[in-house]
Amino acid sequence: MRRISVNICPRPSSSPRNKTIVNFQVRPVCLPVLGLLAALLFFSYAGATTEETIPTPGLQPVYRIYLRVHLANSSRSPEEFGPIFSEINRIWYTQAGICFEIHTVYHDTPLNDGLDMWFSPYIGGYNGYYDGEFIQMSDVPDLARVENPARSSAARTAAHELGHALDLPHRQDSDENLMRSRTFGWQLNAQEIKLARETAADIAIEDTTPLTCGSPQIRREETSSPQLLEQP
Numbered sequence: 001m002r003r004i005s006v007n008i009c010p011r012p013s014s015s016p017r018n019k020t021i022v023n024f025q026v027r028p029v030c031l032p033v034l035g036l037l038a039a040l041l042f043f044s045y046a047g048a049t050t051e052e053t054i055p056t057p058g059l060q061p062v063y064r065i066y067l068r069v070h071l072a073n074s075s076r077s078p079e080e081f082g083p084i085f086s087e088i089n090r091i092w093y094t095q096a097g098i099c100f101e102i103h104t105v106y107h108d109t110p111l112n113d114g115l116d117m118w119f120s121p122y123i124g125g126y127n128g129y130y131d132g133e134f135i136q137m138s139d140v141p142d143l144a145r146v147e148n149p150a151r152s153s154a155a156r157t158a159a160h161e162l163g164h165a166l167d168l169p170h171r172q173d174s175d176e177n178l179m180r181s182r183t184f185g186w187q188l189n190a191q192e193i194k195l196a197r198e199t200a201a202d203i204a205i206e207d208t209t210p211l212t213c214g215s216p217q218i219r220r221e222e223t224s225s226p227q228l229l230e231q232p
C-alpha cells in the first residue's frame with residue numbers, strides 16, 4: 001500500500017510502500033519544535049478569540065495610573081462600562097505601555113493620587129473635556145466614522161481626554177488620530193507616546209514591576225461599601 005508521511009522533522013524515509021495511511025512521525029528530538037508550534041497556535045488562538053485579551057505592549061516599564069470613574073449621574077448601567085474600560089486600556093496599553101487601574105464610584109470625591117472622570121448624560125453639548133484637573137464625559141459621545149475606528153465612542157472619547165490629561169494637544173492632520181477632535185480615531189504617533197509616557201511616569205503607581213493592568217473594579221451603587229469607596 002502507498003504510505004503518506006507527514007514528518008515534522010524529516011529523516012531519510014524507510015517507510016514501507018503500498019499502504020495508504022497517513023502517518024505522523026514524531027521523534028523525541030522534535031519536542032522543542034512541537035512545543036514552539038503549540039505555543040504559536042495557542043497565542044494566535046487566544047488573540048483571535050478572546051476579545052478582552054490585550055496584546056503585550058512593546059514599551060516598558062508599563063506605567064499604571066489610578067483612574068476613578070464617577071457614575072452617580074450616568075444613565076448607563078454599570079455593566080456597560082466593562083467593554084468601555086477594556087478599550088480605553090487597549091488603546092493606551094498596546095501603543096504606549098500606559099494602563100489605567102480603573103474603579104467606579106458613586107460619589108464626587110476625587111482621588112489624591114491619579115485621575116478622575118465623570119460620566120453624565122449631557123455636559124453642555126461636549127463629547128468630553130479635560131478642564132486641567134478632571135475629565136467630564138458625555139454618556140454617549142457623537143463621533144465621525146474613520147477607516148479604522150475604535151469600537152466605542154465613549155471609550156475613544158475617554159481615551160482622547162486621558163491623552164489631554166497626559167499633556168497631549170490636539171493633532172488634526174488625520175481622522176485616524178486619537179488626538180483628532182470628534183472622530184473614532186485611536187492612533188498615537190511616536191512623539192505623542194514619548195510625551196504621554198513622560199507625564200505618566202510622574203503620576204503612575206510607583207511599583208512598575210507589573211506588566212499588565214488589573215481588571216476594572218466596577219461596582220453597583222447599592223453594593224459599594226464606604227471602605228471600598230475610599231480606595232485607593
Ligand SMILES: [Zn+2]
Nearest residue numbers: 160164170181
Ligand atoms: Zn480634545
